Amino acid sequence: MTHMDNPSISVVLPLYNHAHYIASTLQSVLEQTSPVDEIILIDDGSTDNGFSIAYKMLRDEPRATLLQQENCGAEKTLNRAIGLSQSEFIAVLNTDDLFLPTKIERCRNIICNHPEVDFVCGGIGIIDEKGGRLSDGETVEWLQRASAFQKKCRTLDLAFLNENSVTSTSNMFFSRELWRKCQGFQPLRYCHDLDFLLTALCHHCVMIDMEQTHILYRVHRKNTIKEDLLKVRLEVAAVMANTMKTNSARLLDAERLSSDLPLISEILRSKNNAALLATLQLLRNNCSDRHDFYTLLKNPKTSECLIQQFM
Incomplete structure (x- = not known):
């Protein structure tokens, strides 16, 4: 089938020391209203028991592939997982975040109705370490400022040059062909998502689907972006x-x-x-x-x- 009819979709999950969150993350994938075709999870040298939790949840799941490797970083892990996947489209999910139940269904519908689109991202909810929704705080206020600036811009390039309001690779759904044209995720620890996003704008049509929340982004003390300002x-x-x-x-x-x-x-x-x-x-x-x-x-x-x- 072509992606206009019923696009095949793989979810790729780079796991690193998220034992506290991995069960709920995987549950959010398994409970999608439109099931994914493939699940690729790679543990990037974790020192906790997150991989064991993931294995127990997915060992009888025929769509799932689980691998372990020595730590090499998020961008290399993502590129490896995408390279191993077989689907036409890729949905990334970091293992401390959550998909909303209709995330994949929404992306499928967009691609079917807008075949020119090769990259989709959507609305974002912010949650705390325990999964509670946040309506204020530093991250919420930052996202509001970024969205307000975006409304003033004639192009998404300017908006994203200001701030990455897409927020996370968890909010990225894109075609395999676009990933190839962008030459994958680049060797950046903190901004590989921003680079991929800005490069994608040069190649294909990007749709910002703000009418529906796609993901819940988890704010916690060990967010990678907080490591070294x-x-x-x-x-x-x-x-x-x-x-x-x-x-x-x-x-x-x-x-x-x-x-x-x-x-x-x-x-x-x-x-x-x-x-x-x-x-x-x-x-x-x-x-x-x-x-x-x-x-x-x-x-x-x-x-x-x-x-x-x-x-």
């Missing part, structure tokens, strides 16, 4: 530098300077990283592609030098 800022600036090189025509239109420039100025002021960004653009110009650029920044000597100089 300086390195997070460096990766954000690197993705911005790459985007300004590769998406420049989509970010700034000479015929729309009066509307685009205030937004770009607001983005740059909010990041407060003009010197770092200019330096990263010079480094990006000396690299053959974004993969080489991000690999350069993963070198501890390079990243430490940039952090010491500009942060």
Whole structure:
């Protein structure tokens, strides 16, 4: 079947030290109103018993493949899982987040009715460590600000250059072909999702389905994004530098300077990283592609030098 009729869908789950959450995460996949065709779970060198919990839940599930590996990072784990999957479309789910019951059904319907769309993301609910819904707090307020800015933008490129309001790879549903064109997830620990999103905008049609909540994003003390704020800022600036090189025509239109420039100025002021960004653009110009650029920044000597100089 083609994806216009009944698209096949694989859910990929990169598991790392989420023993407290993995059962509810998997339950949210198994309880979908439109069942997925395949479940690929890879444990990325966890030190807890999360894989054992997952194995007990899925050992009799014919759609499931479970693997373990030495720790190598989220982006490599995602790329391996997607490479092993067989479906036309991929839904990512981090093992501390949850799908809403109609997530897959909604994405299937969108693809069937809009065959030009190759990437879907939707509304987000925020939950705490115990699964309780949050209506206020830092993450909720950040998402509200990001959504408000997006409404002012003529393109999603500008909106996502400001903030990744998609929030997480858990909110990403995309075609295998798009993943190939984007050359997979890049070697970034914190911003591989933002890079993939901005690269996807250059290749295919992205739909933001805000009419329905797709996922519940869990806020807890061990969220990866909270590990090292300086390195997070460096990766954000690197993705911005790459985007300004590769998406420049989509970010700034000479015929729309009066509307685009205030937004770009607001983005740059909010990041407060003009010197770092200019330096990263010079480094990006000396690299053959974004993969080489991000690999350069993963070198501890390079990243430490940039952090010491500009942060």
